[in-house]
Amino acid sequence: MAEAGRLILPAGRARRLPVHPVTALRIAIIVAVLATWEAVAASGLLYRDVVPSLVAISRALVETLSDKLFFWHLGTTFYEIGIALVIGGLSGLAVGIALGGSKLMEKAFEPLLYYLGPTPKIIFFPVMIMWFGVGPGSKVAMGAISCFFPVALNAAGGMRQIDKILIRVGRSFRANTWQMVTKIYLPAMRHPIINGVRLGLGVALIGTLLAETKLSNRGIGFLVIQAYSLFNMPQMYSLIIILFVIAIGANALIGRLGGLDDIKRF
Amino acid sequence: MAAVTMPSGRVAAGAPEATPGRPILVVDDIVKSFETPDGVVTAIDHVSLTVAPGEFLGVIGPSGCGKTTLFNIIGGLLDGYQGTVEVAGERVRGPHPSIGMIFQEESTFPWRTVIDNVAFPLEIAGVPKAERYEKARHFVALVGLDGFERRYPAELSGGMRQRVSMARTLAATPKIMLMDEPFASLDEQTRLLLGDKVLQIQQQLRQTTLLITHNITEAVQLSDRILVMTYRPGKLKRMVEIKLPRPRTSESVSSEAFGRYVAQIWSDLREEASRGLRDDEAQKLQRSEQS
Amino acid sequence: MSTATLAKNRWLPIALGLGSLVAVIVLVEALIRLGWINRFIVPMPSEIFLAFPRVVREEDVVSRFLLTAGEAFSASILVTLFGVAGGVLLHQFRLLRQATETWVAAMAAAPLVLIYPLYLVIFGRSATTIVMMGFTAGLAPTVLKTLEGLSSTRRVLINVGRSFNLTRSQQFWKILFPAALPTIFVGLRLGLIFALINIVGVEFLINFGGLGQLINELAERYDLAGTYASICFVILVSVCVFVLTERLERWLRPVD
Numbered sequence: 001m002a003e004a005g006r007l008i009l010p011a012g013r014a015r016r017l018p019v020h021p022v023t024a025l026r027i028a029i030i031v032a033v034l035a036t037w038e039a040v041a042a043s044g045l046l047y048r049d050v051v052p053s054l055v056a057i058s059r060a061l062v063e064t065l066s067d068k069l070f071f072w073h074l075g076t077t078f079y080e081i082g083i084a085l086v087i088g089g090l091s092g093l094a095v096g097i098a099l100g101g102s103k104l105m106e107k108a109f110e111p112l113l114y115y116l117g118p119t120p121k122i123i124f125f126p127v128m129i130m131w132f133g134v135g136p137g138s139k140v141a142m143g144a145i146s147c148f149f150p151v152a153l154n155a156a157g158g159m160r161q162i163d164k165i166l167i168r169v170g171r172s173f174r175a176n177t178w179q180m181v182t183k184i185y186l187p188a189m190r191h192p193i194i195n196g197v198r199l200g201l202g203v204a205l206i207g208t209l210l211a212e213t214k215l216s217n218r219g220i221g222f223l224v225i226q227a228y229s230l231f232n233m234p235q236m237y238s239l240i241i242i243l244f245v246i247a248i249g250a251n252a253l254i255g256r257l258g259g260l261d262d263i264k265r266f
Numbered sequence: 267m268a269a270v271t272m273p274s275g276r277v278a279a280g281a282p283e284a285t286p287g288r289p290i291l292v293v294d295d296i297v298k299s300f301e302t303p304d305g306v307v308t309a310i311d312h313v314s315l316t317v318a319p320g321e322f323l324g325v326i327g328p329s330g331c332g333k334t335t336l337f338n339i340i341g342g343l344l345d346g347y348q349g350t351v352e353v354a355g356e357r358v359r360g361p362h363p364s365i366g367m368i369f370q371e372e373s374t375f376p377w378r379t380v381i382d383n384v385a386f387p388l389e390i391a392g393v394p395k396a397e398r399y400e401k402a403r404h405f406v407a408l409v410g411l412d413g414f415e416r417r418y419p420a421e422l423s424g425g426m427r428q429r430v431s432m433a434r435t436l437a438a439t440p441k442i443m444l445m446d447e448p449f450a451s452l453d454e455q456t457r458l459l460l461g462d463k464v465l466q467i468q469q470q471l472r473q474t475t476l477l478i479t480h481n482i483t484e485a486v487q488l489s490d491r492i493l494v495m496t497y498r499p500g501k502l503k504r505m506v507e508i509k510l511p512r513p514r515t516s517e518s519v520s521s522e523a524f525g526r527y528v529a530q531i532w533s534d535l536r537e538e539a540s541r542g543l544r545d546d547e548a549q550k551l552q553r554s555e556q557s
Numbered sequence: 558m559s560t561a562t563l564a565k566n567r568w569l570p571i572a573l574g575l576g577s578l579v580a581v582i583v584l585v586e587a588l589i590r591l592g593w594i595n596r597f598i599v600p601m602p603s604e605i606f607l608a609f610p611r612v613v614r615e616e617d618v619v620s621r622f623l624l625t626a627g628e629a630f631s632a633s634i635l636v637t638l639f640g641v642a643g644g645v646l647l648h649q650f651r652l653l654r655q656a657t658e659t660w661v662a663a664m665a666a667a668p669l670v671l672i673y674p675l676y677l678v679i680f681g682r683s684a685t686t687i688v689m690m691g692f693t694a695g696l697a698p699t700v701l702k703t704l705e706g707l708s709s710t711r712r713v714l715i716n717v718g719r720s721f722n723l724t725r726s727q728q729f730w731k732i733l734f735p736a737a738l739p740t741i742f743v744g745l746r747l748g749l750i751f752a753l754i755n756i757v758g759v760e761f762l763i764n765f766g767g768l769g770q771l772i773n774e775l776a777e778r779y780d781l782a783g784t785y786a787s788i789c790f791v792i793l794v795s796v797c798v799f800v801l802t803e804r805l806e807r808w809l810r811p812v813d
Contacts, residue, residue, distance in 0.1 A: 025656040050679055104563050107570030108577070118750050119795040120758040123769065123788050126776035130598050206668045213674065214762055221671075228674040240672055248663045343719055360722070367720040371713040377735040386731075387721055438721065 049233040060234035061241065070223070077208065077219040080136050084143025084204045089197060091144075092151030096196075097185060099152070100159020110156055117149040121203075122210045129215065139211040139219070146207030147200035154196025158189035194258035198251055205247055289316035290474050291340070291442050296349035298335055304549070309335045310347070311499035317442065320472040324485035326531065327495030328539035330546070333478045334370075336500070337446040340476070341367045354441060366440030370447040374419040374430045380406060381415035383430050387438035405433040408467060425456040429463065436467070443475040449484065458516040461487050469513050482535065486510075486527045487519060494531060497538040497545070504534055600782040605789065608782035612790070616771055616783075622794070625760065625767030628684055629753050632691030636699050636748040641741060643696070644703025649729075654704070665697035670755050673762060682765050687756050694755040695748030702744025706737030739810050746802045753798060757791060768794065 034054060040046065041053040064070050099106045099113075124145060128138040162185065170184040186193070212221025220243060227236035298310040309332035317323045327333050338344035340351050342361040351358040353365060361367075374383050384405050388398035406415055409429040419427050428448055435443060449457040461484055468475055468488075479485050485492050486508055494504045508527060510518055518524055563569055582602045588594045589601045600608075612618060647654040647661075673690050680686040710733050718732045760769025768791050775783040 021652060022655045025652055029656065046679070103565075104570060104573070108574035111571075112574055112578070115796045115799060116792065118754060118799055119792050120754045120761070120769070122758045123761050123772050123791055125761075126772065126784055127788065130781075202666060202668065206670055209668065209671055210758065210762060213671075224671065224674055228677060231678070233678065236674060236678075240675065243671060244667050247668050248666060251666050341720060343716060361720050363722065365720075367716075369713050369716060371711070373713045373717050375714065375717075375732070375735065377738065390721055390723060390727065390731075 049231065052234045052237065056234040057237045057241075060232075060238040064235065064238045064242065073219055073223050076136070077212065077221070080139045080208045080212075080219065081143055081201075081204050084140045084208055085147055085197075085201060087140070088144035088147035088204060089151050089200055092148045092196070092200065093155050093193070095148075096152040096155020096157075097159055097181060100156040101185075106156060106160075110153075113149060113152055113156075117153060121146045121207055122214075125211055125214060128211075134215060136218075139208050139216065142211040143204040143208035147204035150199035150203060151193075151196040154192045154199070155189065158192030158196070159185065161192070162188045190258065194254060198254045201250055201254065202247065205250075209243070288319075290319045290354055291315075291317040291476065292350075292352040293336075293340060294350045294352070296336070296339060296347055296351070298332070298339060298344075298347040308499035310339070311501050312349075313495075313500060313502055314349075315493060315502065317474055317476055319441075319474055322468055322475045322477065322488055322490045324489030324492040325476065325478045325495060326480065326482060326485045326492055326535065327500065328497050328535060328542045329480060330542045331495045331497050331538065332500035333480070333495065334446055337367075337444060337478050341365055341444050343367075363438070364441040366435035366438055366443045368428075368431055368435050368443065368445040368448045370450050372424070372427060372451065374427050374434075376419050379416050379418055380411060380422070380430050383419070384433045384437050386434055391438075402433075402437055405437045406430075408436065408470075409433045410463060423456075425452050425460055428452065428460065432464075432467075436471070436473070441474060443473055445475065445477045445479075447479050447481075448477075449479075449481070457481070457484060458487075458519065462516045464488060465514055482528050482531050483519060486524060486531070487514065487516065492531060494534045495538075497542040503538070506531060597781070600785055604782040605785045608780075608786035609790070612771075612775070612783050612786050616775070616787075618768075618771070618790070621767035621771055623767070624684075625757065625769070628687050628756050628760075628766065629691060629749070631688045632695060632752040632756060633745075633749050635688070635692040636695040636752060637745055639692075640696050640699025640744065640748055641703050643700040644707065644741075644744070647700065647704050648707040648733075658701075658704070661697050661700055665701060669693050669697075670758060673759050677763060682763055684766065686763065687759050687766050690759045691752035691756040695750075695752035698751060699744040699748035702747060703737070703741050706740025706744070707733055709740070710736040742806055742809055746806050749802060750799065753795065757795070 037051065038054050041051045045051075095113075099110050121142065125138065125142055128141040128145075132138045132141050166184055166188055167180075170180050175183065209219070209221040209224075212219040213225045214221075216222040220239060224236060224239050224243075227233075227239060293313065293315045296310050296313045297308070299306050299308045301307075313336065315323070315325075325333060325336065335344065339347055340358070342351075342358050342365065345359075353362055356362070356364075358365070375386070378386070381399065381402050385398045385402035388401055393401070403412075403415065406412055409432055411426060411429055411433070414422065414426070419430060422430070428451075432448070449460055452460065464475075465488060467473065475488075477485065477488060489508050492506045492508060493502050494506065495501065496503045506527065510521075510523060510527075585594065585599065586602045589596050589599060643661075647658065670690065672693070673686070676686040676689050680689060714732055714736055715728070718728045723731065756766075757769040760766030761773045762769075764770055764773045768787070772784060772787045772791065775787050
């Protein structure tokens with residue numbers, strides 16, 4: 001079919017549809033998935049409770065969200081992630097700026113960061129336990145290590161893409177290092193830093209939670225493993241749902257606040 | 267007088283024969299408008315033209331005169347216009363096998379070698395392997411790239427890549443070649459030399475060609491006739507017959523007659539081009555005042 | 558000489574980087590021997606180094622490596638099949654793409670690995686859980702990159718296809734797909750890396766499998782030097798895979 005000059009949906013046609021076709025398809029997909037789920041749950045096809053009914057999951061969700069203890073665990077996890085983000089984020093930022101600012105440092109050390117980045121950090125957990133004990137300290141350490149790398153790499157990249165002229169302006173006004181960093185580097189690097197923080201938050205979340213599932217007696221990760229060991233499937237599903245909503249929501253929120261596109265993947 | 271020559275015996279299989287003397291391409295009263303944020307814009311306003319078999323027709327106009335729109339319409343890539351386009355008596359309603367298109371941008375397939383690029387239309391037509399490679403080699407040699415069959419486009423220069431695109435389109439043995447500023451991305455010297463090549467090929471194959479360009483030198487060098495278009499809404503302003511003797515080479519560029527043709531066309535074009543410039547500036551001023 | 562000029566030297570930066578690493582290792586060794594760092598928390602680098610051959614011998618590292626590699630391979634096959642097919646599907650059906658692309662992007666950003674307890678329930682403590690985890694992690698990036706590659710085909714190449722009157726199927730197989738291959742390979746590489754990270758991680762967490770499990774086991778046995786050595790080994794393997802796939806991708810790319 002030859003290309004039309006401009007694809008203009010005649011105004012009349014658009015108004016005649018009760019709902020936008022995209023929304024309709026989304027709703028249809030969601031309904032289909034939920035219906036299949038319920039059908040599988042009711043049929044008893046998979047053993048025992050692996051696919052609990054939606055009713056059971058909803059009930060578990062409500063129970064979880066109205067349980068004070070849940071929020072205490074949630075608080076613990078948030079606290080761990082928060083501190084991890086601060087430690088890992090700030091050190092990542094510092095290292096990234098240092099590397100980005102000096103060609104020599106960059107060539108010497110950035111490859112280390114770049115090649116060590118995509119490795120499974122959770123394997124460091126036994127070492128973290130040895131160094132920081134079995135309490136929140138090791139979880140925070142896990143989260144901090146995880147988020148250090150994306151923040152540092154993004155910060156280094158961000159430094160490189162700063163328009164050189166801005167740096168020269170700063171130097172011409174004889175700004176000292178601290179002023180250069182706070183008044184020129186950081187503002188100019190807003191976008192890469194925000195993306196780095198998003199990614200960092202994502203991996204800090206993963207690192208901390210995985211550590212909690214491995215060895216902890218508090219936190220959401222612990223609750224998930226507890227649900228597993230008690231074979232409380234509806235509870236496990238409700239926890240996973242809550243986790244995902246929080247993770248995706250935080251990612252999108254940071255993006256919105258920073259004025260970037262909705263979801264940053266990698 | 268325009269060089270009207272008999273079409274060669276080479277005809278695309280199954281396509282109707284063009285009777286000698288009858289134009290092979292008839293573009294009749296094309297009107298094409300677009301909806302833009304600034305309202306309805308008429309790109310082409312009642313344009314008609316004919317091309318005789320074996321003729322080289324150049325269409326020249328300022329930027330924004332609808333040349334590329336015309337190119338896309340004739341080539342069957344654009345519809346929603348008034349008027350008709352006929353090739354050898356058949357109405358064009360979409361990309362037509364008798365029309366070969368050469369685009370302005372870099373269009374070789376980077377993942378295929380030169381010979382595979384050129385063999386592409388033959389591959390599509392289902393020509394068996396040995397035969398299609400033999401034919402493709404013929405066209406590769408025709409554009410002067412023999413020896414480069416196994417190379418990839420990334421290893422070639424811009425001018426060589428355009429030659430590959432040309433060979434590829436020629437391999438489909440179209441009745442008409444449509445070219446839209448094929449040398450736009452090349453430097454002047456490469457343009458002149460490639461122009462020589464195009465002339466050579468066209469004279470050898472008696473290939474009917476419609477060239478759309480904004481480069482006056484190019485148009486005069488290659489064409490038998492030139493149609494000058496106005497700025498938007500595009501109309502045909504003037505028809506100029508180029509009576510430079512054939513066979514031509516790029517040496518004719520320095521002749522006196524050549525210079526006179528260029529000057530004549532430039533005087534027409536300059537008026538249109540400056541209208542275009544003024545329009546453009548007025549638009550930009552308007553937009554910045556609105557924001 | 559300013560640092561900028563020093564940076565231009567080919568070998569100096571690399572020497573500086575690796576040299577610093579060596580210097581840190583030597584420093585740690587010294588501090589431990591002096592008793593400033595507790596040797597029961599941080600084993601001496603020399604001990605770790607000596608533990609390597611021991612671990613390789615005693616813990617059957619080769620077969621463990623093959624096990625992990627096998628899991629990664631299976632996951633990659635699944636990721637390739639479903640990831641590319643998914644991307645093609647989304648590309649061909651515009652409405653479907655508009656409806657679901659954001660969802661796929663959200664999945665790529667979500668902490669998918671946290672559903673491993675769920676897979677434990679469904680598939681048990683087995684290689685299937687690990688492979689499924691790898692597949693789940695690597696799927697979304699592959700779909701997104703495939704979609705990106707197909708959608709960003711240069712307009713003029715599509716027009717060349719149209720000018721030759723290609724059928725929809727010919728247009729896809731002879732133009733869109735080859736043009737998208739470089740980006741698809743980037744997606745496959747990303748998918749593989751995500752899968753591998755998750756595979757090793759889950760092996761560690763559920764104490765089953767190859768290399769990841771090795772680390773867990775040595776840690777539970779309080780074999781300090783062994784634990785550190787196995788961690789270093791896994792890091793080494795991970796870096797090698799990363800570098801190899803990067804070279805492979807760059808080798809395939811010049812066709813661009």
